[in-house]
Amino acid sequence: MVAQHVARDADIASVASLIADPTRAAVLTALLDGRALAAGELARLAGVTPATASAHLSRLLDGGLVTVASQGRHRYYRLTGPEVAEVLEVLARISPRPAVRSLRQSRQARLLEEARTCYDHLAGRAGVRLLAALVDAGYLVGQDAYELTGSGETALSELGVDVAAARASRRRFAPACLDWTERRPHLAGALGAAITQALLERDWYRHGASRRVLEPTELGRKGLAAMFSGKELTCSTPVTQARE
Amino acid sequence: MVAQHVARDADIASVASLIADPTRAAVLTALLDGRALAAGELARLAGVTPATASAHLSRLLDGGLVTVASQGRHRYYRLTGPEVAEVLEVLARISPRPAVRSLRQSRQARLLEEARTCYDHLAGRAGVRLLAALVDAGYLVGQDAYELTGSGETALSELGVDVAAARASRRRFAPACLDWTERRPHLAGALGAAITQALLERDWYRHGASRRVLEPTELGRKGLAAMFSGKELTCSTPVTQARE
DNA sequence: ACCATGTTTCGACCCTAGCCCAACCACGGT
């Protein structure tokens, strides 16, 4: 007697098995900031030999989770798209938070919780606070998906956000995304990405050592404080700058 | 030399590995309608012996993907919550659509595409059409997340939807959810669930043989046509009723 | 032409994890 209802669903097990391996998960996580990385770099980040990494990348490629671009003798891998990043984010939401072991890791964890990119938009405490501030200021209205008000459009344009381009994109405009660490929403979608880009271009935030971590600059602290009349958006007592 | 940046993220690999096994994926999919099923029933659905299923369920339990309730000599398993269902749904979105093999499977697939539950709300072509109709009728406004208009509140209340309860729920009220098969949004969240419940209670839709499939009744066709002044919401040429 | 660097392929090893069978435990009914 065989299974009565053969699942006629998509084959989620095959995709899940691609993410299920710790090495591949590390690779995907490393790509979570949306940038393209070379195979060797990914091997190093994941802590395996190039041979092993290559095998994994080949499987991820087959599964359509990553795409590759050859450039000279390098091969740059990147996530196929936001859908893949979303899967990783949603998985993280129901994954056990690992116990912190070492001081170095604990610092890393705190940095990630404070401010990071979630594929291409600001997440973590800073992301949650930013969304709250934008709503408080009357720049955004809505609940789970937001719309820009007139004053919001002006304010963001002044910041250097290309609102028109964000609107023209085929992506959802300004959906909320439940933050993985904060369990409260931050701003995602085309607008979230555009704002984050502007923050980086203005040098209000900078990529940290681990790339996904974002750190506010002095300029950024002041700029944000001015923009939202003194609301505390950045971590006032910066995480101790231990260098390893 | 060990990995340079040990990922300080959640351990997504462990959760993914729980979903990665075809048998466990089948079990989770079977639970995707939100109901609680007995261990033996799940074993039968997944096509394995009770012993095997028990081992799998035990792992899913450890991983927090399912919860269990003992009732007499039965043990009823259910998904832990909507977050788990969301993971499965999002995974399905980037999973390869399996090639249809047999006629029986093709029928199943068509039924699933036409109308099904997505955890606890209507999905598939019918779900997408329903959302479009609700927006067209001016009952819902918004983009990625919706709000109920005055006329919408009246209309849905008449249908037997408990809008107040849906609003009181801690869940997001009326977010859009990108449909896995249609790639267009259907209505999710507390309101989506409440509407679906009302449709079932009114006997406008009934559970199909495979439980996740929903089929409109004659009453439902007429009711929906009247409610939306003739818009075609249900499949006019019903899928051929082959009985195996 | 040659070498150095980055990447993939091949072969071999090991180990995890899924499967079933059989026995055991738990609960209900008679």
Next chain:
DNA sequence: ACCGTGGTTGGGCTAGGGTCGAAACATGGT
């Protein structure tokens, strides 16, 4: 108190897949 059914546990088998070293392939620089 006894059986029958539903469920879990332990043992043994097997297969699939992750790992690395060595070698082949590709590209760029000298």
